[in-house]
Amino acid sequence: MSQAFNMPPILLVEDNPMDLDLTLRAFAKRKFSNSIQVARDGEEALAFLPRWAAGETMPAVILLDINLPKVNGLDVLRQIKSHEQFRRIPVVMLTSSREHSDLKAAYDLGVNSYIEKPVSFSKFIEVAGQIELYWCVLNERPV
Incomplete structure (x- = not known):
């Protein structure tokens, strides 16, 4: 997808190929204006931090799964939210986990929203439409 009107990208952190495909198809069907960047595990997600620190455009929102290989989603969230420069990036847990302990831990670490993946x-x-409307259109981001 092209990055129209200099819209910041959306970072999708998802390791399940079927869920990744489903999410990308849903975004394509909605004709998102924001480009979609993909990280397939927590380590790939954390590799964006030095890139952002070097001046690459930070995402409008990070869609983060909890159950990731290498570095789990809660650890990724912890590192993003503990970083002075990146803690204001909205993070939405988009996960299949229905565990109350995961929900509580995510909010304790500063997640902005927690959404169970639709089937x-x-x-x-x-x-996808609600995410785009709220996080990419309506939500005011600090400069």
Whole structure:
């Protein structure tokens, strides 16, 4: 997807190939204006931090799974939210985890929203639209 009007990207951190494909198809169907960057594990997600520190455009929002290989989503969240420069980036846990302990831990670490992954494609499209509308259009980001 092209990055129209200099819109900041969305960082999608997802290791499950089927969930990744489903999410990207839902975003494509919604014709997002924001480009989508993908990290397939927590280590790849954390590799964005030095890039952002070097001046690469930070994302409008990070969609983060909890159950990731190498570095889990809660550890990724912890590192992002503990960093002075990056803690204001909105992070949405988009996860299949229904564990109350995961929900509580995510909010304790500063997650901005926690959404259980929808099962059906039509629901995924609906959630994608809500994410885009709120986090990429309505939400005011600090400069």
